[in-house]
Amino acid sequence: MNISKEILQEIALTRDEYDLIVSKLKRQPSKVELGMFGALWSEHCGYKHSKLLLELFPTKGEYVQVGAGSENAGVIDIGDDMSVVFKMESHNHPSAVEPFQGAATGVGGIIRDILAMGARPIALLNSLRFGPLNEPRNRFLYERVISGISAYGNCTGIPDVGGEVNFDESYSGNPLVNAMCIGLLEKGNLVRATTGEPGSLFVLVGAPTGRDGIHGASGLASRTFSDDREMRPTVQVGDPFLEKVLIEACLEVARTGLLEGMQDLGAAGLTSSVVEIAERGKTGFNLDVSRVPRREEGMNAYEVMLSESQERMLLVIRPENLNQVTEILSRWDLGSSVIGESTIDGIARILDGEEEVAAAPVSTLTEAPRYRPPSSRPSYLEQIQREAVPEQPDITQANQLLLKMIGSPNIASRHSIYRQYDHEVQTNTVIKPGLADAAVLRLRNSDKGLAIATDGNGRYTYLDPYAGGAIAVAEACRNVACSGAKPVAITDCLNFGSPENPEIYYQLENAIKGAAEACRIFGIPVVSGNVSLYNETKKDAIHPTPIIGAVGILDKVEDCLSSDFKNPGDDIFLLGSEKLFGASAALSGSEYLAYIYQMTIGRPEVDLEAELKLQKLLAELAKEHLVNSAHDCSEGGLAIAIAEMSILGKLGVDLNFEVSGRWDAALFGENQSQVVVSAAPEKGDEILATAAKFEVPILRIGIVGGNRFLLKDIIDLPTGELTRQYMDGLQLSHL
Amino acid sequence: MSINFGVLVFPGTWSDSDWEYAIVDIAGSRANPVFHKQTDLSDYDCIVIPGGFSFGDYLRPGAIAHFSPVMQSVKKYAANGGIVIGSCNGFQILCEAGLLPGTLMRNEHLEFRCQEQFLKVEKSSSPFTSTFVENEIISIPISHGDGNYYVSQNELKQMEDKNQILLRYCDNKGDITKKSNPNGSVANIAGVTNLDGNVFGLMPHPERVVELKLGGVDGLRMIQSIISNITATTFSDRVV
Numbered sequence: 001m002n003i004s005k006e007i008l009q010e011i012a013l014t015r016d017e018y019d020l021i022v023s024k025l026k027r028q029p030s031k032v033e034l035g036m037f038g039a040l041w042s043e044h045c046g047y048k049h050s051k052l053l054l055e056l057f058p059t060k061g062e063y064v065q066v067g068a069g070s071e072n073a074g075v076i077d078i079g080d081d082m083s084v085v086f087k088m089e090s091h092n093h094p095s096a097v098e099p100f101q102g103a104a105t106g107v108g109g110i111i112r113d114i115l116a117m118g119a120r121p122i123a124l125l126n127s128l129r130f131g132p133l134n135e136p137r138n139r140f141l142y143e144r145v146i147s148g149i150s151a152y153g154n155c156t157g158i159p160d161v162g163g164e165v166n167f168d169e170s171y172s173g174n175p176l177v178n179a180m181c182i183g184l185l186e187k188g189n190l191v192r193a194t195t196g197e198p199g200s201l202f203v204l205v206g207a208p209t210g211r212d213g214i215h216g217a218s219g220l221a222s223r224t225f226s227d228d229r230e231m232r233p234t235v236q237v238g239d240p241f242l243e244k245v246l247i248e249a250c251l252e253v254a255r256t257g258l259l260e261g262m263q264d265l266g267a268a269g270l271t272s273s274v275v276e277i278a279e280r281g282k283t284g285f286n287l288d289v290s291r292v293p294r295r296e297e298g299m300n301a302y303e304v305m306l307s308e309s310q311e312r313m314l315l316v317i318r319p320e321n322l323n324q325v326t327e328i329l330s331r332w333d334l335g336s337s338v339i340g341e342s343t344i345d346g347i348a349r350i351l352d353g354e355e356e357v358a359a360a361p362v363s364t365l366t367e368a369p370r371y372r373p374p375s376s377r378p379s380y381l382e383q384i385q386r387e388a389v390p391e392q393p394d395i396t397q398a399n400q401l402l403l404k405m406i407g408s409p410n411i412a413s414r415h416s417i418y419r420q421y422d423h424e425v426q427t428n429t430v431i432k433p434g435l436a437d438a439a440v441l442r443l444r445n446s447d448k449g450l451a452i453a454t455d456g457n458g459r460y461t462y463l464d465p466y467a468g469g470a471i472a473v474a475e476a477c478r479n480v481a482c483s484g485a486k487p488v489a490i491t492d493c494l495n496f497g498s499p500e501n502p503e504i505y506y507q508l509e510n511a512i513k514g515a516a517e518a519c520r521i522f523g524i525p526v527v528s529g530n531v532s533l534y535n536e537t538k539k540d541a542i543h544p545t546p547i548i549g550a551v552g553i554l555d556k557v558e559d560c561l562s563s564d565f566k567n568p569g570d571d572i573f574l575l576g577s578e579k580l581f582g583a584s585a586a587l588s589g590s591e592y593l594a595y596i597y598q599m600t601i602g603r604p605e606v607d608l609e610a611e612l613k614l615q616k617l618l619a620e621l622a623k624e625h626l627v628n629s630a631h632d633c634s635e636g637g638l639a640i641a642i643a644e645m646s647i648l649g650k651l652g653v654d655l656n657f658e659v660s661g662r663w664d665a666a667l668f669g670e671n672q673s674q675v676v677v678s679a680a681p682e683k684g685d686e687i688l689a690t691a692a693k694f695e696v697p698i699l700r701i702g703i704v705g706g707n708r709f710l711l712k713d714i715i716d717l718p719t720g721e722l723t724r725q726y727m728d729g730l731q732l733s734h735l
Numbered sequence: 736m737s738i739n740f741g742v743l744v745f746p747g748t749w750s751d752s753d754w755e756y757a758i759v760d761i762a763g764s765r766a767n768p769v770f771h772k773q774t775d776l777s778d779y780d781c782i783v784i785p786g787g788f789s790f791g792d793y794l795r796p797g798a799i800a801h802f803s804p805v806m807q808s809v810k811k812y813a814a815n816g817g818i819v820i821g822s823c824n825g826f827q828i829l830c831e832a833g834l835l836p837g838t839l840m841r842n843e844h845l846e847f848r849c850q851e852q853f854l855k856v857e858k859s860s861s862p863f864t865s866t867f868v869e870n871e872i873i874s875i876p877i878s879h880g881d882g883n884y885y886v887s888q889n890e891l892k893q894m895e896d897k898n899q900i901l902l903r904y905c906d907n908k909g910d911i912t913k914k915s916n917p918n919g920s921v922a923n924i925a926g927v928t929n930l931d932g933n934v935f936g937l938m939p940h941p942e943r944v945v946e947l948k949l950g951g952v953d954g955l956r957m958i959q960s961i962i963s964n965i966t967a968t969t970f971s972d973r974v975v
Contacts, residue, residue, distance in 0.1 A: 150847050154880070155788040157749025241791025245746045331770075332746060422849045422878045424943050425786075427753045442948070444756070558948065 011038025017369060024364045032350055032358040035302045036365060039268035040275060043533050046368030049499035050531045053509055056516040061525035063488045063553075065190075070280075072113045072193050072264070074527025076489050078553055080446040081187040085119045088127070088180040088454070088493040088549045090532035094235045095148075095177040099141045103148035103177050104238040105310050110181040111156060112264035112313065115247055118191035118254040119183025122426060123441060124153050126163040126179055127454040127493070127547045131172025133409065133733045141175045149179070150420040155240035156247065159429055160421035161439035163454050167409045167733070168594075170458065170543040174535050178493040180454060180549040184443070189254060195281030195342035196260025196316050202274065202287065202340040203322070205329055206246050206312040208295040212236045213269070213308025242311040249332040250313055253325055261316035269307045273314050274340070275348055278362045284347040287340035289357075301352040316342070371499075378503040385463060387601040389584045389593065392662045398714045401596065405668060406643050406722050408595045411636045412729025435648060436562040437479035437632055440554065449557030451487075453479035453550050457635075458543030459589040460604040465507040467604045469514030469546050471672060474611045475634060476550035477522060481615035482630040482675060484561045484622025485552030487522065492529040492548050497541025499533050507544040508533075515546055521608040522615070524550075559622045563631035565649030565678050568705035570628055572653065573687060574638065576614050576674035578697040582662035586669025591635040606672040610696075614673050617694040626683045626690065633674040639667035639715075641676045642702075646709060647726050652719045655702035655711040663714065678704055738965045740766040741779035743809075743825075745800045747792075750785035750823065750942055757942040758783075762958045771803040780965045781818040782809055784825030786878070786940055796839065796881045797827035806832055818862055818965060819934045823879055826926075826936030835929055835936045836894060837886040842879070843919025849878040851950070852917060852939055854925050855905040858898050861928060862964035863935045866956040872909045873953040875939035877917055882938040884920035884927075891922060902926035902937055 003018055011034060013021075021029055021037050029037060040046055047054065059067045059074070065083055066075035073087035091106025107124060114121050126149055131138035153160045163180070195202075213236035253259060261281065265273045270292070278285050289304040299307075315336075317325050322338070329336045343349070348365055350358035393401070405411060418433035430449060431440035438453035455476040461468025477487035492515065497504040519526060535542045554560055565572075574580075587593050588602025621627045629649070633641040646653050659666045679687055684700070691698040702711075709717045740758050744751045751768060758766040766783075769776070776782060789800035800806065806828070813819050813834055821829040829835045842848060853874055856867040867873060886894065894900055902925040906915040911923045918938070926937030941954030 154847055154849075154878075155747070155791065157787060239791070241747050241788060241793065244749065244788070244791075248746075331772075419850050420847045422847075424849065424876060424878065424940075424949075425749055425753065427756065427943050427945075427949060430948060444760075 011035060012042055013038050017041060020369060025360060030358055032302050032305055033360050035306050036271045036358060039271050039306055040365050041368040044267050045272050047531060048368045049371050049373060049533065050508065051370050052372050053512045056512055057526040058516065058519050059525050061489065061523065064525050064527060068527050068529065072116050074489065075185065075190065076527060076551065078448065080448060082443060082446065083185040084450065084551060085114050085117050085183040085185055086180065086491055086549065086551055087113050087528035088178055088491045088547065089113065089530040090493050090495060091177045091179065092175065092495060092532050092535055095145055095175055096173065098235040099144035100148040101235055101237050103145040104152035105236045106177050106179045107149055107152045108238045108240065108243050108310055109266045110179045111158065111243060112266065114181045114183035115250055116193060116262050116264040116313065117183065117185065118189045118262065119185040120251060121158045121181050121247065122184045122428065123182045123439065123452060124158050124160040124179065125452060125454050125549065126160065127456065128165045129171040129176035129458065129545060130167055131169055132167055134735065135172060138172055139734060145175060145177055146417055146420060152238055152240040154422045156244045157425050159423045159425050161423050161429055161441065162433050162452060165414060165417060168458060168543060170540065173537045174542050176495050176545060178547050180491065182452060182551065191254050191259050191262045193263045193277050193280055194261040194316065195277045195283045195285060198283050198342050198344040200260045200316050200342045201319055201322060201338050202285065203315040203317060203325065203336050204292060204312060204339045205315060205334055205336045207239060207242055207309050208293040208335065209304055209307045209309045210295040211299060211303055211307060214303055214306045236308050236310050238310050245332050245334060246311055246313055249329055249334050252328050253315065256324065258317055258321040258325055259315060260318060263314045265312040265314060267308065269305065269309065271305045275362060275365050277316065278342065278348060279366045281342060283342040284345045284349065284362055285340050285342050286349045286351060288351040288353065290353040291337055291339045293335055293337050301350060301357045305350060373499055373505045374502040375506040375509050376502040377506055384601050385603040389587050389601065390597055392664045395663050395714060398663065399717055402639055402643065402715055402717065403722065403725050405592065405595065405636050405640055407725035407729030407732065408591060409730055409733035410591050411640055413727050414730065416730055430557055431483060431560055431562050435564060437482040440483050440557065440560045442557040447556050449554035449560055451480045451483040451485035451552040451554060454547055455479055456545055456547035458545035459594065459600050461507065461511050461546060462543040462600065463589045464603050465510035465544055466514035467606060468544065469511035470518040470608060471604060471606045472546045472548045473515045473518035474606050474608065474672060476548035477524065477615060478611065478632050480550045480552035481618040482561065482632050484559050484619065485554045486619050487524055487550050487552040487615065489525050489527045490548050490550045492526055492546060494531045495535055495542065495545040495547065496533050497536045504541055511544055511546045518608055522612055561622050561627065561630045563629055563645050563648055565645045565651045565704045566628040568651060569681060570678040570704040571681050571684055571700055572702045572704060573677050573679065574674060574699045574701050575617065575677060575691065575696055578699050580657050580666045581660045582664065582666030582669060584662060584665060586665045586671050590637065590668060590670045592637065592664065592668035611673045613694050613696050614675060617691060617696045618675065620690055620694065621677065621687065626687050627677040627679045630675055630677045633676065634670065637668040637670050638674065643709060643722055645676060646719055647723045651704050652706035652708045653702055653704055653710065654706065657699065657701040737764045738780035738962055739778055740764065740781050740783055741769040741776055742766050742783045742785060743771060743805055744768045745771045745789035745803060747789045748785055748787035750787055750940065753942045754783050754785050757945040757954065757958060761945045761955060762962060764962050769805060771805045774804050774808045776808045776812050781820065781961055782812060784821035784828055786823030786825060789824055789828065796824060797831035800828045801832040810834065813934050816933055818961060820863060820961065821936045822940055823938055826938055827881060829934060829936045834934050835927060836890055837884055837927065839881050840883040840885055841881050842883050847880040848917050850876060850917065852877045853905050853907055853915065854902045854939060855909050855911060857900050857903060861901055861932055863957060863960055864901050865964060866960040870909065872905060874944065874951050875941055875953050876943050877939050879938055882918040882920065884924045886921060894927065897930060899928050899930065900924055901928060901935065
């Protein structure tokens with residue numbers, strides 16, 4: 001058979017890859033086999049351009065119970081007979097095409113990943129990136145993505161407790177929609193994604209299978225596309241109600257202990273679901289597509305195997321347990337059907353009734369080629385890292401600049417977003433969205449708490465991929481540390497352009513190296529993750545955006561810290577610096593340069609050793625109840641961090657620090673590893689001593705109180721005016 | 736004091752375990768889940784219809800749930816004077832079932848709202864609000880997309896005359912304003928009873944504010960009101 005270019009393009013395989021399949025099978029693949037190879041060897045499932053790089057991440061650590069890669073997500077043992085499972089995944093491409101369903105099914109997919117391990121999903125977070133909202137298409141994408149997350153997440157009864165949203169021209173038309181889910185696992189309830197002993201039955205549960213989403217993994221997520229709207233039929237449609245019923249029914253079945261294995265159906269549908277568990281179980285399988293319940297007539301085996309219809313789960317059970325499992329499923333009015341069984345021969349055999357339509361070794365299907373594409377340092381870097389920053393404005397403009405900055409769409413309050421998400425259901429949310437750098441959940445039947453945050457800065461990574469990767473890990477962990485928790489593990493979602501472009505591969509390679517280095521220094525493993533490549537539209541690739549989801553443990557949940565100033569008279573300290581010298585370098589990649597001057601220049605830096613000391617200090621300060629609030633200096637720098645703490649606490653500040661060097665860099669520069677804390681005056685000496693013990697520089701910078709933001713003769717603004725700008729900034733950016 | 740709450744569970748219900756936690760672990764009473772296919776309610780002193788998206792809120796919130804077998808029993812239970820409280824989706828189900836007047840429409844601004852909410856207690860002489868004082872301002876969060884309560888002006892007048900309105904949305908000073916109305920409800924109505932006063936529906940989520948560390952205890956006070964009223968009634972029945 002002479003395979004046509006069109007067919008190869010449809011399944012996103014190269015001619016070389018096709019030839020490799022032929023040589024491995026020693027024959028031409030059947031049509032169904034070819035479809036399965038296309039899906040499994042896609043970037044989305046096979047990680048062919050990223051796998052070699054992902055191996056750089058440390059995956060072991062003190063808390064790791066199940067490492068990354070061996071199951072759907074890694075498992076962290078948090079003590080008290082509880083484990084935590086978490087993972088982040090992208091749904092960028094579907095969301096660019098059909099934002100509501102794209103975002104909704106992204107939430108649904110990540111929930112099923114967690115559910116598949118037998119864990120109850122206890123929290124969702126979202127990391128979102130859009131182009132500026134004054135462009136109608138971006139605004140449409142933004143509003144519909146948030147509606148989709150709200151509609152799906154709210155219906156499933158899982159609180160959406162945090163995340164972040166950012167805006168930059170590079171995401172125009174190519175939004176990033178990353179969803180993270182955290183699940184709680186009681187001891188002994190872990191379910192493996194495996195086929196069990198040969199002769200175990202595959203039971204497909206949930207939605208009937210339709211033609212939706214065919215080639216979602218290979219077509220949509222694994223190449224660049226020019227007219228996104230043409231791809232709309234490859235986006236799936238979600239049914240969050242069915243998802244909620246699946247959660248309850250699958251957890252009920254999991255608790256019976258009758259499951260050999262469980263697997264979700266996500267990208268590449270049945271194909272990746274059964275082949276992946278057969279690989280882990282080291283078995284083959286027979287699967288009869290004629291037994292798969294359909295929602296459409298006339299579907300062929302190829303379509304059934306590649307459909308990405310949502311809300312389906314695959315249960316693996318011993319034949320003798322079938323009745324008991326079916327009984328639970330039918331109590332929840334869930335459809336289920338035995339569609340196959342595991343076999344001893346290692347062959348993935350697909351039948352359509354009597355007819356055999358595919359029979360390829362499982363190991364061949366899962367052995368996607370691995371590429372180390374050419375890498376070259378992007379040509380833009382040389383100039384952009386060295387470009388001179390503009391002259392500092394006259395200091396008399398400080399009031400106006402602070403007001404403008406606090407209303408920047410990247411800084412202003414996100415209340416108009418998170419009030420659309422149920423963030424309280426399950427009644428464990430101790431720190432709610434918008435009040436701290438991380439969300440904090442209490443764990444019932446335990447004193448412990450979990451702190452969770454996502455972070456990642458595309459601008460930094462664009463300016464210096466290595467530093468950007470390292471800072472993403474540093475910042476996500478710092479967010480967790482600011483809530484008083486000890487960061488213990490991370491998940492990642494790597495959003496980049498096409499890896500076939502050497503300059504973009506360079507970004508990917510170096511961002512991963514930087515993130516891996518930060519993990520090593522912090523002693524924090526990566527327990528799960530996802531790669532989203534080909535984030536390009538007709539214009540350009542997005543800013544390279546590694547998003548990190550960090551999870552931390554609080555031994556006592558009541559030790560947790562929020563950002564808001566608590567009491568008039570409290571002292572304000574800056575951790576991580578002992579003087580306020582404004583250096584131009586601090587403006588590298590800053591929100592200040594981007595928002596005020598429309599410039600993305602410079603070279604961000606981070607000192608990972610200093611960062612680690614700071615994070616350890618924060619945990620100690622929280623545990624010893626020495627501070628009343630903490631907030632890290634991130635976008636907008638020190639002045640914005642203080643302003644936010646003041647707005648949230650409805651209290652003014654009287655700042656008395658000396659500014660040397662550039663005043664704008666001192667106030668709005670984005671030095672890493674700096675945190676503002678407030679504390680009762682009598683704790684001052686102990687705080688200074690503790691900071692010295694942890695070798696973290698510290699500076700007392702002012703006092704909480706009154707109703708104005710005062711900084712000597714530089715800034716004098718009513719807190720109310722800052723609050724108004726902060727609350728309305730996001731809405732105003734629509735204009 | 737301990738009474739037995741039956742907490743209804745429809746497919747898509749999600750506040751059921753929060754109610755059980757609030758009743759059992761915090762209020763120290765008893766609670767059991769009642770699956771929607773069950774019809775025997777004789778064990779229960781109070782029926783709770785929790786929040787969530789029963790049957791996905793497809794068609795209309797509550798429209799399908801009210802056909803579930805358990806709801807026929809709830810109707811009889813209520814007709815016999817049994818105490819029934821429905822929060823959020825439970826309020827919607829009670830309206831669809833005709834156990835409460837009015838209807839709950841899409842929020843006026845068409846968005847879902849999850850936020851802290853101040854409420855004014857209009858009447859404290861009810862089994863649900865006896866731990867509050869009249870005109871007290873309390874805080875119980877909301878979380879809904881369809882909480883826009885509607886009755887005609889005539890019905891509203893009758894309900895006001897019969898003291899069927901227990902809670903209204905207000906601001907932190909207790910003023911009942913348009914700005915403090917989170918969903919467009921007529922007359923800022925947040926919670927109403929039937930004519931007999933034994934069936935209560937409200938959009939806010941009392942089960943979410945039963946501990947100070949999660950933001951307050953006004954919901955616990957409502958649960959305690961139910962417990963003490965039922966205990967008192969049961970006791971006086973026995974005396975007679």
